[in-house]
């Protein structure tokens with residue numbers, strides 16, 4: 590059994606932000622994964638490892654095939670499922686993915702060795718707090734899927750490395766709906782995340798140098814387009 594994720598780790602993933610019936614339809618009616626992606630998805634579900642939900646898989650497939658980004662950064666690799674999904678659907682892309690959890694890193698390495706057949710993916714080990722500032726590339730697509738309270742902390746370094754016209758996607762930004770409540774109604778243990786996400790929204794949603802959109806997929810996606818070289822948050 591995988592040690593890193595307990596039975597309660599995915600608290601918000603079990604609090605859908607759209608009607609249950611719609612959610613079920615989106616998860617069952619949209620094209621399913623096949624081959625190794627289906628195996629990795631099943632493994633993650635069995636071991637309670639949080640990976641992107643199926644409605645986000647379908648959306649990423651569409652985004653990757655349409656945008657065909659050339660240089661992708663991901664913060665939060667886990668077992669490598671979303672990195673391999675992006676690689677499959679953007680075969681020209683180079684992908685750099687960051688993770689700090691040794692157990693996840695071991696799984697990701699094994700999966701990349703087996704399934705990253707075009708050698709598109711580079712795994713950078715260590716806390717993104719330290720590794721992000723060492724990256725020298727410029728990216729046209731960034732996927733943020735790590736600790737949610739840190740999204741706002743990582744954003745300045747991410748924006749520095751994002752091309753004008755580039756896109757950042759943040760997963761799980763609605764906190765199972767907590768984000769619209771006053772802080773007193775949010776469980777104490779969830780308040781750091783709540784504050785971090787509120788700060789993220791305040792810094793981005795009306796920012797003149799970003800175009801922002803919120804999508805009710807999974808536990809919510811925030812997407813940003815960088816519109817100017819310098820973005821003040």
Ligand SMILES: C[S@@+](CC[C@H](N)C(=O)[O-])C[C@H]1O[C@@H](n2cnc3c(N)ncnc32)[C@H](O)[C@@H]1O
Pocket residue numbers: 639640641664665666667668669670671672687688689690693715716717718734735736739
């Ligand atoms: C939700 S999982 C990523 C799932 C993956 N993107 C997918 O959909 O297949 C989050 C991952 O982020 C990693 N993580 C969280 N905070 C991090 C940090 N500060 N630096 C590096 N990795 C981090 C965790 O170790 C975990 O493996």
